[in-house]
Amino acid sequence: MTEGPGPRRDNFDRERFLDLLALMHRIRAFEEEAISGQKEGLVLGAIHPSIGQEAVAAGVCGNLETADLMLSTHRGHGHTLAKGADPLAMMRELYGRQGGTCGGKGGSMHIADFGVGMLGANGVVGANIPIATGAAHALKLQGSRQIVTCIFGDGAVNRGPFMEGLNWARVFDLPVLFVCEDNNFSATTRTRDMTGGAGAGARAESLGIEATEVDGNDLVAVDAAARAAIDAVRAGKGPRFLTCHTYRMTGHTSVDPAAYRPATEVEEWRGNDPIARIEVALRMAGVEDAQLASLHRDEADAMAQIARSARETDWPEAAGAFTDVQDMGDPRERAF
Amino acid sequence: MAKSTYLEAGRRAVMEEMQRDDAVWALGEDLGRGGVFGQYKGLQEMFGAGRIADTPISEACIMGAAVGAAMTGTRPIVEMRFSDFALCAVDELVNQAAKARFMFGGQMRVPLVVREPVGMWRSSAAQHSQSLESWYTHIPGLVVVAPATAADNLGLLKASIRCDDPVVYMEHKNLWSMEGEVPEGEHVVPLGKAAIAREGRDVTIVTWSGMRHGCITAAETLEGEGIEAEVIDLRTLWPWDRETVFASVEKTGRLLVVHEAVAVSGFGAEIAASVAEALHFRLKAPVARLGAPRIPIAYAPTMEDEARVTPDKIVAALRRTMQPEPVS
Ligand SMILES: Cc1ncc(C[n+]2csc(CCOP(=O)(O)OP(=O)(O)O)c2C)c(N)n1
Numbered sequence: 208m209t210e211g212p213g214p215r216r217d218n219f220d221r222e223r224f225l226d227l228l229a230l231m232h233r234i235r236a237f238e239e240e241a242i243s244g245q246k247e248g249l250v251l252g253a254i255h256p257s258i259g260q261e262a263v264a265a266g267v268c269g270n271l272e273t274a275d276l277m278l279s280t281h282r283g284h285g286h287t288l289a290k291g292a293d294p295l296a297m298m299r300e301l302y303g304r305q306g307g308t309c310g311g312k313g314g315s316m317h318i319a320d321f322g323v324g325m326l327g328a329n330g331v332v333g334a335n336i337p338i339a340t341g342a343a344h345a346l347k348l349q350g351s352r353q354i355v356t357c358i359f360g361d362g363a364v365n366r367g368p369f370m371e372g373l374n375w376a377r378v379f380d381l382p383v384l385f386v387c388e389d390n391n392f393s394a395t396t397r398t399r400d401m402t403g404g405a406g407a408g409a410r411a412e413s414l415g416i417e418a419t420e421v422d423g424n425d426l427v428a429v430d431a432a433a434r435a436a437i438d439a440v441r442a443g444k445g446p447r448f449l450t451c452h453t454y455r456m457t458g459h460t461s462v463d464p465a466a467y468r469p470a471t472e473v474e475e476w477r478g479n480d481p482i483a484r485i486e487v488a489l490r491m492a493g494v495e496d497a498q499l500a501s502l503h504r505d506e507a508d509a510m511a512q513i514a515r516s517a518r519e520t521d522w523p524e525a526a527g528a529f530t531d532v533q534d535m536g537d538p539r540e541r542a543f
Numbered sequence: 544m545a546k547s548t549y550l551e552a553g554r555r556a557v558m559e560e561m562q563r564d565d566a567v568w569a570l571g572e573d574l575g576r577g578g579v580f581g582q583y584k585g586l587q588e589m590f591g592a593g594r595i596a597d598t599p600i601s602e603a604c605i606m607g608a609a610v611g612a613a614m615t616g617t618r619p620i621v622e623m624r625f626s627d628f629a630l631c632a633v634d635e636l637v638n639q640a641a642k643a644r645f646m647f648g649g650q651m652r653v654p655l656v657v658r659e660p661v662g663m664w665r666s667s668a669a670q671h672s673q674s675l676e677s678w679y680t681h682i683p684g685l686v687v688v689a690p691a692t693a694a695d696n697l698g699l700l701k702a703s704i705r706c707d708d709p710v711v712y713m714e715h716k717n718l719w720s721m722e723g724e725v726p727e728g729e730h731v732v733p734l735g736k737a738a739i740a741r742e743g744r745d746v747t748i749v750t751w752s753g754m755r756h757g758c759i760t761a762a763e764t765l766e767g768e769g770i771e772a773e774v775i776d777l778r779t780l781w782p783w784d785r786e787t788v789f790a791s792v793e794k795t796g797r798l799l800v801v802h803e804a805v806a807v808s809g810f811g812a813e814i815a816a817s818v819a820e821a822l823h824f825r826l827k828a829p830v831a832r833l834g835a836p837r838i839p840i841a842y843a844p845t846m847e848d849e850a851r852v853t854p855d856k857i858v859a860a861l862r863r864t865m866q867p868e869p870v871s
């Protein structure tokens with residue numbers, strides 16, 4: 208259990224955190240555009256914003272190599288962008304258009320981009336844990352130096368596959384980092400009311416997996432904790448577990464008013480915005496306000512352009528409903 | 544040709560495919576000691592504990608890990624021990640393995656084989672005897688295979704391991720010790736092709752898995768009465784070989800589908816409906832189905848037998864098909 212280090216001016220890597228701040232702005236701008244697209248009825252299915260949680264995506268994925276693999280959840284836009292997926296393709300996917308990351312077949316909850324090692328968001332809570340474990344198992348069989356990162360929410364720790372996957376990763380000493388993105392809620396339920404014992408990290412430790420936890424709204428702390436864990440995993444020390452404590456500023460989905468949370472709690476977390484916090488640290492390190500403002504504006508402008516392009520893109524051909532189902536018994540030859 | 548058991552044929556298929564392709568590996572409980580029925584005997588000594596992997600009793604993770612490993616350049620053979628236990632891994636098979644390629648827009652495939660031993664065997668009762676093949680035929684993305692002979696267990700398992708789709712591979716427990724002629728050289732049986740197990744001109748029986756043998760016994764019984772039944776062993780249930788079935792029914796004008804599974808919503812319904820839709824005007828008798836009643840499988844033989852589709856029941860069903868009751 209270590210608290211990550213706060214910003215220290217002596218070895219604070221300004222350029223790195225400016226890049227990660229830009230990434231956090233990109234994630235937030237992406238989701239703000241997606242929410243307004245949904246209000247207009249153009250983003251079609253449910254979306255689960257991660258606004259307020261961007262430091263987890265940036266701090267964890269910022270330490271991964273492109274060849275490394277990552278699996279995410281229904282709340283996965285941030286992780287996916289941070290792993291390097293193209294935001295225009297992702298926006299098209301949310302709009303259900305041609306050129307979407309999955310050709311319009313997946314939508315927000317099923318985005319994968321194998322080209323950047325993103326092996327999929329998942330519509331089933333906790334289902335990514337055994338899959339990530341198996342990907343790590345394959346990497347170990349192949350003698351690869353790549354690692355797998357599996358991100359899931361605090362609610363997933365109450366599903367059986369959590370226990371099965373973590374135990375498996377320990378038994379086979381697999382190169383996998385488990386990240387519990389603990390935003391306190393499982394849909395409308397406060398997770399701690401439904402969780403026995405001390406929760407995620409303690410469960411990992413009970414299975415012999417070293418676990419740390421960190422203030423998930425402190426980018427510098429997440430970055431340091433993730434790097435330490437990833438270094439250990441890459442060095443062949445087996446699985447590691449990292450809990451990032453954070454909070455989602457929106458409801459569970461973009462249309463959930465989240466009336467089950469006291470306004471004071473939401474206000475308190477609003478004062479703990481991970482973007483504002485890293486901006487403070489960057490100012491302390493001598494970055495000018497004007498540079499911070501233009502960095503924000505550039506990302507917001509670029510994303511507005513991306514949303515415009517997405518809505519101008521055509522629908523996919525209907526015939527795509529029959530492709531990429533299976534080779535043997537291909538529905539293009541026979542669907543009935 | 545050489546004699547081999549059904550079980551040994553399956554073991555040989557895994558061995559040959561693992562020799563042929565380094566990406567193939569197997570995972571499941573107790574595989575190091577040969578697997579619960581001995582289907583993996585000696586393979587860990589041959590290929591090492593990495594490629595014949597003993598796993599925890601974690602069916603969801605066995606299946607889920609295979610999905611992740613299949614996405615990461617390997618070709619896992621998943622051993623589920625009894626098909627009944629595969630129900631602990633339905634999300635991983637149905638929501639993940641079967642959907643990933645489509646859902647992610649064709650970025651990858653999930654080349655895995657799930658071995659799920661099925662069927663009634665040694666008074667195993669309700670949780671170790673089921674035949675749930677029709678559940679899987681209902682799922683887009685899956686291939687479903689059910690071999691009935693030693694040679695087919697060799698050839699179909701090899702084809703399934705080479706297939707890039709997720710394959711549900713159902714071996715019948717009661718056939719493990721059955722011997723048959725098996726080719727000595729390379730033997731791969733194409734998926735999606737039925738076998739005509741017995742030729743006949745009067746009535747077509749479509750069946751698969753353990754029931755192939757009961758159907759042949761029934762057909763031989765009726766031979767003495769001058770009734771020539773054709774027995775088609777479907778072998779692959781999805782995609783099933785419509786051409787072979789339709790050609791046979793065009794010839795005979797009569798169809799009986801026989802399976803060990805519960806008749807209600809069984810895969811026989813799909814075949815019966817397809818034949819009725821396509822060949823209604825060629826039929827000399829209504830299409831018929833024979834399967835188990837919709838009851839769990841009991842332990843004591845008196846009650847267990849109520850769920851069993853026997854050659855006698857098949858003979859009776861064939862007689863009804865040969866002489867349908869006139870409409871009153
Ligand atoms: C197996 C399963 N059960 C229920 C759901 C419905 N569901 C979607 S998200 C969610 C809450 C998940 O909470 P958590 O894991 O903490 O992730 P968060 O939404 O907070 O990011 C639920 C219950 C689901 N998708 N999958």
Ligand SMILES: [Mg+2]
Nearest residue numbers: 360361390392
């Ligand atoms: Mg949560």
